Amino acid sequence: MKKISLLGATGSIGIQTVDILRNNKDNFQLVALSSGKNIEKTREIIDDLQPELVSVQQEQDAIQLQKEYPHIHFTFGTKGLVEVATHPDSTVLVNAVLGSVGLESTLAAIRMGKTIAIANKETLVTAGHLVMAEARKYNVAILPVDSEHSAIFQSMNGENPKQIERLILTASGGSFRDKTREQLKDVTVKDALNHPNWSMGAKITIDSATMMNKGLEVIEAHVLFNMPFEKIDVLLHKESIIHSLVEYHDTSVIAQLGTPDMRVPIQYALSYPDRLPLVGGNRLNLAQIGQLHFKEVDFDRFRALKLAYDAGRAGGSVLTAMNAANEAAVALFLEEKITFLQIEEIIEQVMNDHQNILMPDLETILHVDSETRKTVANMVK
Ligand SMILES: NC(=O)C1=CN([C@@H]2O[C@H](COP(=O)(O)OP(=O)(O)OC[C@H]3O[C@@H](n4cnc5c(N)ncnc54)[C@H](OP(=O)(O)O)[C@@H]3O)[C@@H](O)[C@H]2O)C=CC1
Ligand SMILES: CC(=O)[C@@H](O)[C@H](O)COP(=O)(O)O
Ligand SMILES: [Mn+2]
Incomplete structure (x- = not known):
C-alpha cells in the first residue's frame, strides 16, 4: 500500500489522480490533499477518499x-501546501498544482525523502537545478507525469543514458x-481553450496554443534527463x-x-516500476487510425x-522570469485583458529586460518570480 499526498486535487490532473486512487484502493491510500478555491469539489473528494489532512x-x-469535518485537520495557503507535501505518513507526493507556487512544497517533500511524481512543470522550469540537486542529495526519485516525459522515461527503461543521441518531444x-x-491577431479565449486532442486545465491549454507548453517541456526534459538543449528536438505530430x-x-x-x-502517465508514476490495468482505458487501434502525421517546427511561427x-x-x-511572465500573461489573456499575441510579446520584453543571475538560490528565485509578476501587471495598466 503506497500512501499518497496530492497537491492540486481539484484540477484536471488532480481529479484524474483521484480517479486512479479510487479505482485502486488496495494499492494506494490518499492521506493528504490540497485544493485551491473549488470547495465543492474538495468536499466530494473528502467524502470519497477520507484524507487525514486537507x-x-x-x-x-x-x-x-x-x-x-471535525475529524480532519484543515490548513491553508503556501504553508498548507508544505504541510500536505510533508505529511509524515505519505511516501509519495503527486504534485499537480498549477504554477511556480508548487516549488517550496516540492523541495520540502524531497527533504523528507518522499518520491515525487511531478506534473507541475513550472516548478522544474523555475528552479530545476535546485530541485534536482536536492533530489540527488536526499536520494529521491523524481518521476515524470507529463505525457512526453513519461514517454521518454518509459523509452529509456533499461537503456544506457550515455548512448542516447537525442530526445524528440x-x-x-x-x-x-x-x-x-x-x-x-484576433483569436478569442474560447477558441484558444479548444485543444484538438487533450482536455486539460485552462492555463496549460493556452500554453499549448502558444507552444510555450512545448518550450516548458523542452526545459523540463533538460532538467529531468540531464540532456543538453542541442539534443532535445520538437516534432509536430497532430494526433x-x-x-x-x-x-x-x-x-x-x-x-x-x-x-x-x-x-x-499518472498511474505509471504511481505504480512504477509495475504497471496496473487502467480502469476504463481505451486501447490503441492503429489500423483504425490509419495515418499518423509529422512536420518540422517553424520557430518564426x-x-x-x-x-x-x-x-x-x-x-x-531568466528561466524564472520567463515562467513568471508567462503565468502572469496567460492569466491576463484568460481575463481578456490582453490579446493572444501579447502573451509572447510580454514574455519577450521581460526576457530582454532581465539581468540574468546564474545558479540563483531559492530566495533569488522567489524574488524574481514576484517582481516579474508585478512588472507584467504594470505593463498592461
Ligand atoms: N492537465 C493536463 O492534462 C496536464 C497538466 N500538466 C501540468 O500539471 C499542472 C496542473 O495542471 P492542470 O491540472 O491542468 O491545472 P488546473 O488548473 O486544472 O488545476 C490546478 C490545481 O491547482 C490548484 N491551484 C491553483 N492555484 C493554486 C494556488 N495558488 N494555491 C493552491 N492551489 C492552487 C487548483 O485549485 P482549484 O481548482 O480548487 O482552485 C487545482 O487544484 C500544471 O503544471 C500543468 O502544466 C502536465 C501535463 C498534462
Ligand atoms: C497531455 C500533456 O502532456 C500536455 O502537456 C500536452 O502535451 C499538451 O499538448 P501539446 O502541448 O503537444 O499541444
Ligand atoms: Mn505534456
Missing part, C-alpha cells in the same frame, strides 16, 4: 470546512496549429498518439504510444518555443 487556498474556507501544435501569425521518442547512437528510435489519456530554447540555453534566473 489544505485549501483561503483561510475562511479552511475554517468553514473544519466545522463540517512530440507537439500537437495546439488549438491554432493551422493558423498563420496574421490569423492569430498525439506517439507521446515522445528517444533516438540512440545505433539509430534505433524507441517511443511510447497510446490514446491521449493522462491517466496512463511558434515564437514562444524559440524564447523557451533561448532561456534554457542561457540558464539562470
